[in-house]
Amino acid sequence: MRRALIIAISSLGIITMAVMAVMMTMAADAQPGSSERLQEGQRVRLVERDADIPAHPGPRDARVPFRFSSGSSGVILSIDAASGWIQLRGERTDGVDAAGWIIRRYIHSAPEDAATRQPPGDELSWCPAIGSPDPYADGTLRLATWNIANLHARDGQSTFGPPRPSVEREAVDYERIRCYVRLVDPDVLAVQEIDGEDALRRVVDIDIYDLHVSGRTRGRNMNGRQNTGFAYKKGLDVRRLPDFDALNGDNRGLRRGARISVAYGDERLQLMNVHLKSGCFSNADGGSDCASLLRQVPVLEDWIDQQADGPDPMILLGDFNRRLNDSGDAVWAELDDGRPTNASLTAVTDGLSINCRDNRFRGFIDHIVFGLRSIRFVDRSSSRHVNLRRADRPHWDAISDHCPLVVDLVAP
Numbered sequence: 001m002r003r004a005l006i007i008a009i010s011s012l013g014i015i016t017m018a019v020m021a022v023m024m025t026m027a028a029d030a031q032p033g034s035s036e037r038l039q040e041g042q043r044v045r046l047v048e049r050d051a052d053i054p055a056h057p058g059p060r061d062a063r064v065p066f067r068f069s070s071g072s073s074g075v076i077l078s079i080d081a082a083s084g085w086i087q088l089r090g091e092r093t094d095g096v097d098a099a100g101w102i103i104r105r106y107i108h109s110a111p112e113d114a115a116t117r118q119p120p121g122d123e124l125s126w127c128p129a130i131g132s133p134d135p136y137a138d139g140t141l142r143l144a145t146w147n148i149a150n151l152h153a154r155d156g157q158s159t160f161g162p163p164r165p166s167v168e169r170e171a172v173d174y175e176r177i178r179c180y181v182r183l184v185d186p187d188v189l190a191v192q193e194i195d196g197e198d199a200l201r202r203v204v205d206i207d208i209y210d211l212h213v214s215g216r217t218r219g220r221n222m223n224g225r226q227n228t229g230f231a232y233k234k235g236l237d238v239r240r241l242p243d244f245d246a247l248n249g250d251n252r253g254l255r256r257g258a259r260i261s262v263a264y265g266d267e268r269l270q271l272m273n274v275h276l277k278s279g280c281f282s283n284a285d286g287g288s289d290c291a292s293l294l295r296q297v298p299v300l301e302d303w304i305d306q307q308a309d310g311p312d313p314m315i316l317l318g319d320f321n322r323r324l325n326d327s328g329d330a331v332w333a334e335l336d337d338g339r340p341t342n343a344s345l346t347a348v349t350d351g352l353s354i355n356c357r358d359n360r361f362r363g364f365i366d367h368i369v370f371g372l373r374s375i376r377f378v379d380r381s382s383s384r385h386v387n388l389r390r391a392d393r394p395h396w397d398a399i400s401d402h403c404p405l406v407v408d409l410v411a412p
Contacts, residue, residue, distance in 0.1 A: 005045045038076060038086065038107070043201065045073045047108040052093050055100025059085035066092050066100065071108075071154070073198050091196065095225060097215065099161075124172070126389070127179035133208045134235035135187050141264055141377075141409040144186035144386075145273070145317040145366055147402040148177060151191075152224045155197035159224035173398040177203040181231075183384055184404050188262060191274040192255075192319045195224035195376050204231045208396055214243045214273075228258040228318060236384040237263035244272060246299050254292065257303075257318075258388040266409040269374060274300070274318040281365060282323050283330050293321065293331070301335050304371070308342035313374035316367075319402070323363035344372045348383040348407045355385035355395055356403035366405050382408035 038044065046053050059080040068074065074090025077099060086107065089099045135141060150159035150166035155174075159166045167379050181189065181204050189209070197213045204211070213229030232238050239241035244257030255275040261268045276296055279289025300316075307314035324332040324347055336345040349364040370378060386404040388396055 011276045034036045038079060038104075040076055040078055042076045042326075043073055044076060044088075044107045046071060046090070046102075046228045047106055053100060053102060053106045055088075055092075055098070056085075057101070059083040059101055061101070061365055063128050066094075066098060068098075068100065068102070069093050072146070074151070076274075091198070097196070098309075124175060124179055126391075127175075128182040128185075130156050130205050131182060131185050131208055132235075133233050139265075139411050140379075141262070141411075142184075142186045142406065143188050143190070143271075143315070143317065143409065144184050144404050144406045145190040145192075145319075145368055146404040147192040147319045147354060147366060147400060148194065148203065149400040149402060150193050150195075150224065150226065151177075151199045151203065152195050153202065157223060159193070159195060159226065165308070167398055168355055169398050173395065174202040176392065176395060177399055178205065180386070180388070180399065182402065184406055186231075186404075186406065187233050187236060188260075188271065190258075190271070190317045191229050191231065192273070192275040194229050196227060197229070199224075200229055200231060208233060210234055210256060212238075212239070212240045212260055214256045226255055226275065228255055228275050230258060230260050230271070230273060232262070233258065239268075241270070244303060246303075247274065247276070247296050254296070256401050261312060264377070264409065268311075269377075270307060270310075270312040270314045272303070272314070272316055274316060274317075274320065276300075276319070278319045278321045281321065281363075282326055283328065297331055297334050301337070303339060304335060304345070308340050308373075313377075314371045315374050316369040317405075319366050323365060324367055324369075325363060342372045346370050346375045346378075348378065348380075349405070352383050352385065355387045357388055357401075366402060368405060376412055377409040379410045382406070 034099045046068055048071040052070045054064040055066050055068055057063055057065060060083050068088065068090045069092065074088040077087040077089055079086050084104055085101050086103050086104060087099060089097065092098045152159050152169070155170050156166045156168050189204070191200060194213055197211050200211050200213060209231040211229065211231050214227045239261045241259035241261060244259055247257050248254045254277060258273040259271065263271045277293040278288055279285065280293040304314070322331050323329065338344045347367045347369045349367050352364070354361060354364065384406050386406055388399055388403060392399065
């Protein structure tokens with residue numbers, strides 16, 4: 001019996017020593033001095049490796065509840081001074097954003113600061129200078145919405161593949177989109193088809209804008225996601241609000257509504273960014289796409305009615321995938337039924353001329369819609385469709401198949 005006990009203790013010692021050896025190896029990779037050039041709030045890129053990046057519950061904790069995607073980027077939340085381990089918020093392998101602890105050697109690099117980034121080559125010599133993080137001094141609040149068409153976070157990657165693969169972009173394409181954002185200079189930019197904050201960071205100046213992107217699980221047949229989100233100037237008083245995920249309906253693949261509230265004058269404006277089901281552009285269309293969109297409409301109408309009786313004026317903006325301005329459009333008739341009174345709606349695209357690429361589309365599917373209490377802020381003469389430059393025609397598809405829609409608000 002004594003011999004058996006000795007053997008058991010010896011075995012336990014071997015196991016313990018093995019665990020300690022693993023931990024010592026991990027600690028050797030993560031001495032405090034190795035993270036001197038990293039800091040909280042910094043965005044970093046992870047190394048490329050086949051096994052993805054192990055994420056731990058805490059510093060020096062050997063458990064691995066999930067892994068970060070190899071080669072993805074994330075934000076440093078904190079650095080443990082004793083161990084040098086780094087707490088990161090980034091993308092799990094299933095596409096969900098999460099926080100976990102990693103060791104220093106899994107960080108490949110920190111992207112160069114956006115303030116020092118220069119547009120590459122003479123082809124972007126037209127690019128406007130970087131703007132200001134503060135809103136316009138005259139009290140104007142500029143809103144814009146833009147579907148940037150399957151914006152993946154990485155060079156050379158498409159959001160989905162055959163039979164109709166989405167666009168693959170290179171570094172210069174991301175910089176070109178950034179130049180258009182500077183050209184518009186919105187205080188609040190609503191974006192659609194964005195593969196998370198990593199993608200949005202590639203096309204806006206992050207020392208000018210803060211970001212908020214909706215959560216959405218990546219589909220099995222997709223290499224990226226189509227999220228809604230906002231970029232808003234740092235000088236604004238903005239509150240992030242929970243996603244309006246009821247737009248999913250019974251199809252969890254549909255896009256959620258991203259929401260924020262913005263202080264303006266004596267009010268807080270509540271903004272929701274939507275991207276409704278594609279393929280049902282008019283009353284004449286039918287099929288499964290229309291069935292999905294028409295299930296979303298009463299859900300959206302209920303939200304409008306609730307906001308109409310709530311404390312904050314509301315604004316809807318985004319890609320509705322519907323020509324709401326068509327005479328007798330059934331979707332618009334349901335949304336704008338005038339009940340309750342404050343739910344009476346105005347779309348700034350009504351009567352506005354299409355001005356995008358070759359103007360091949362006969363009507364707007366992107367809209368900015370105001371309720372009765374928010375329309376009073378609108379400068380009606382400021383509504384505009386910002387066309388892409390003719391000189392960029394060879395690159396139009398790498399920019400977007402949509403153009404920014406813009407309107408200015410003026411405090412009464």
